Amino acid sequence: MKIVLCGACGKMGKNVAELAGSGSDTIVCGVDIAPAPAPFPVYTRFADVTEAADVLIDFSSPTALEERLRFCEDRGIPAVLASTGYSDNDLALIENYSKRVAIFKTGNLSLGVNVLQYLAKKAAQALGENFDAEIVERHHREKKDAPSGTALMLAKSVNEGFGGGKENVCGREGAVGARKRSEIGIHAVRGGTIVGEHEVMFAGEDEILTLSHSARSRKVFAAGALKAAAWMRGKRPGIYDMDDLLDGIFNQ
Numbered sequence: 001m002k003i004v005l006c007g008a009c010g011k012m013g014k015n016v017a018e019l020a021g022s023g024s025d026t027i028v029c030g031v032d033i034a035p036a037p038a039p040f041p042v043y044t045r046f047a048d049v050t051e052a053a054d055v056l057i058d059f060s061s062p063t064a065l066e067e068r069l070r071f072c073e074d075r076g077i078p079a080v081l082a083s084t085g086y087s088d089n090d091l092a093l094i095e096n097y098s099k100r101v102a103i104f105k106t107g108n109l110s111l112g113v114n115v116l117q118y119l120a121k122k123a124a125q126a127l128g129e130n131f132d133a134e135i136v137e138r139h140h141r142e143k144k145d146a147p148s149g150t151a152l153m154l155a156k157s158v159n160e161g162f163g164g165g166k167e168n169v170c171g172r173e174g175a176v177g178a179r180k181r182s183e184i185g186i187h188a189v190r191g192g193t194i195v196g197e198h199e200v201m202f203a204g205e206d207e208i209l210t211l212s213h214s215a216r217s218r219k220v221f222a223a224g225a226l227k228a229a230a231w232m233r234g235k236r237p238g239i240y241d242m243d244d245l246l247d248g249i250f251n252q
């Protein structure tokens with residue numbers, strides 16, 4: 001695959017470039033607002049990209065989202081959007097472009113986290129509403145968004161497992177009163193170089209079930225991005241996610 005890599009000079013961009021270089025894929029160029037030396041050209045704007053490409057992989061930030069979606073539309077190539085922290089406006093933009101561009105979007109590209117998401121939904125279904133669900137996520141000190149995209153994905157699946165009607169409560173402070181049954185608590189811990197840890201706790205009467213996942217290196221996300229990029233080749237316009245790639249495990 002010939003890949004254009006947005007966010008090429010960041011932590012994830014470097015991991016993707018390294019992994020692609022060790023296989024049969026090629027990063028034809030990068031796009032990064034803070035360019036740094038790389039073994040391929042790095043531009044600050046998509047308008048400067050002249051290289052032919054099969055796919056865009058994005059590990060940058062939600063800013064300037066439309067520029068990269070328009071690039072994919074003009075080139076007729078799919079987009080793998082791995083950045084997190086999208087606003088409602090960004091999500092509406094992605095929805096709009098998905099009529100003309102094949103877009104893969106996920107808050108987490110690791111197989112383990114996606115199995116955790118599946119198990120958390122099943123656990124909520126089996127345990128029922130007498131159990132309170134709380135999610136704790138831990139990431140490195142430089143992470144810009146909170147809660148993590150993965151924590152939000154997990155909360156959505158837990159809510160589905162409970163049959164809907166829950167609301168996310170992000171952190172608690174002060175005289176918040178007793179916990180409501182409708183809450184799914186989400187707590188963001190930041191520090192050091194933690195790659196990414198997610199814990200889903202179901203607390204009931206006298207028993208607690210905890211499901212957790214720990215990413216030990218960023219390679220797991222880079223490998224997932226390359227796998228998603230290969231899988232997206234030739235896909236029709238629309239929005240795809242890990243469940244599509246994993247053959248519908250969440251709907252089983």
Ligand SMILES: NC(=O)c1ccc[n+]([C@@H]2O[C@H](COP(=O)([O-])OP(=O)(O)OC[C@H]3O[C@@H](n4cnc5c(N)ncnc54)[C@H](O)[C@@H]3O)[C@@H](O)[C@H]2O)c1
Pocket residue numbers: 006007008009010011012013031032033034035058059060061062063064065081082083084085106107108109110221
């Ligand atoms: N989906 C997943 O599995 C997954 C896994 C890890 C990280 N992420 C997400 O990927 C993103 C990048 O993570 P990171 O740890 O590499 O961050 P980082 O800060 O190390 O790197 C981001 C890079 O993108 C560049 N950038 C920022 N805005 C840009 C823009 N508008 N156009 C072009 N370049 C831009 C920055 O200059 C930087 O080089 C974050 O949103 C993070 O949450 C997702």
